Amino acid sequence: MALTYALEKQVAISAVLRACSLTSSVFNKLVKNETVTKNDKSPVTVADYSAQAVISAILARAFPDDPIVGEEDTKTLRGDASAEVQLLKDRITSLANDALREPLKLGDDKAWRIGPDTPVLTTEELLDAIDRGNHPGGPSGRLWTVDPIDGTKGFLRGEQYAVCLALIVDSEVKVGVIGCPNLPVDWNNPEDKGVLFVAVKGQGTEQRPFSGSGSSQLKLSASTPRRLLESYESGHSSHGLSERVSKILGITEAPLRLDSQVKYGALARGDGMSYMRMPTGVGYKEKIWDHASGNLLVTEAGGIVTDSRGEPLNFGLGRTLGENYGIIGCAKEDHSSILKAIAQAQQESAKA
Numbered sequence: 001m002a003l004t005y006a007l008e009k010q011v012a013i014s015a016v017l018r019a020c021s022l023t024s025s026v027f028n029k030l031v032k033n034e035t036v037t038k039n040d041k042s043p044v045t046v047a048d049y050s051a052q053a054v055i056s057a058i059l060a061r062a063f064p065d066d067p068i069v070g071e072e073d074t075k076t077l078r079g080d081a082s083a084e085v086q087l088l089k090d091r092i093t094s095l096a097n098d099a100l101r102e103p104l105k106l107g108d109d110k111a112w113r114i115g116p117d118t119p120v121l122t123t124e125e126l127l128d129a130i131d132r133g134n135h136p137g138g139p140s141g142r143l144w145t146v147d148p149i150d151g152t153k154g155f156l157r158g159e160q161y162a163v164c165l166a167l168i169v170d171s172e173v174k175v176g177v178i179g180c181p182n183l184p185v186d187w188n189n190p191e192d193k194g195v196l197f198v199a200v201k202g203q204g205t206e207q208r209p210f211s212g213s214g215s216s217q218l219k220l221s222a223s224t225p226r227r228l229l230e231s232y233e234s235g236h237s238s239h240g241l242s243e244r245v246s247k248i249l250g251i252t253e254a255p256l257r258l259d260s261q262v263k264y265g266a267l268a269r270g271d272g273m274s275y276m277r278m279p280t281g282v283g284y285k286e287k288i289w290d291h292a293s294g295n296l297l298v299t300e301a302g303g304i305v306t307d308s309r310g311e312p313l314n315f316g317l318g319r320t321l322g323e324n325y326g327i328i329g330c331a332k333e334d335h336s337s338i339l340k341a342i343a344q345a346q347q348e349s350a351k352a
């Protein structure tokens, strides 16, 4: 009998929603009044660390034996005895405890005592929680992967970012949850922001607005707007190559540039025709926490995600996806024409 992952889904939703409250409140309190860029221990660092601590602490209560592959670790925090870093650790401690002890949320369960009754955790316990994310990953068994703030640069600009959590079992993504605090439910109504995407292997992908309790199943079809979805940051994905691809495919609309795995959610709900991420140089290896949840959102909505040669992504190689040939997500009907256009664009740019 196929596993339903009901408990894992419930816990992941709770953890992501709590981390989203934390990151939004850090942005509202600190980024908006411009304390962010004034020193290098910036609020985004506080938000990254605290959000990873919260997610890890919740996973530890529900699934104490599951390893975690998380983006952040505490090397710099532990290796620096300055007053500034002490302040940073104090802020992590209060932010994480506040987030863990917030009133009950969707996904919470008294069984693992998250909510107002959660015992207050010490700084050491929270730093240890962050460092549970140091696992090297690998091909077998269960592991969670966490990106506490994906799209840090978008977060700092007040634009798109995502809190991402996925469960991988024997190299296959089984549960993917992405919280997008700044994503409008509908682009025509930008004030109604905050979307949670949830996917479970074999059970489809759903979108739930933060406001209200409704949820809708997502189905990716080839008739979505003919525009590409790509990174806002030109250092993360080649804008030049995607422009060539657009021309070859006859796409006239400008690409929608969004930070983070919000792009995968946007693709799953039909905001664009393809997630396109082509390397800007050689040597960068994509990280599993930047793609695991998004991969499942798109495939469970009926789409496909591969590298630019058509090979599936491998989540069992460790903390990275290994060799990097770009990443493409789209409706199955569009896949071969997009891959062909990329090959042609690559040839053209090699000649240029």
Ligand SMILES: Nc1ncnc2c1ncn2[C@@H]1O[C@H](COP(=O)(O)O)[C@@H](OP(=O)(O)O)[C@H]1O
Pocket (backbone or CB within 6 Å): 071, 147, 149, 150, 151, 152, 153, 230, 231, 232, 233, 235, 236, 237, 258, 259, 260, 261, 280, 284, 287, 290
């Ligand atoms: N040279 C590079 N090429 C591709 N991705 C990169 C990169 N340098 C950093 N990144 C990743 O790009 C992610 C953001 O993705 P996007 O460009 O889609 O918004 C970053 O996640 P974090 O913001 O979590 O560090 C980081 O992991």
Ligand SMILES: [Mg+2]
Pocket (backbone or CB within 6 Å): 147, 149, 150, 151, 289, 290
């Ligand atoms: Mg990331």
Ligand SMILES: [Mg+2]
Pocket (backbone or CB within 6 Å): 071, 147, 148, 149, 150, 151, 152
């Ligand atoms: Mg991150």
Ligand SMILES: [Mg+2]
Pocket (backbone or CB within 6 Å): 071, 152
């Ligand atoms: Mg980062």
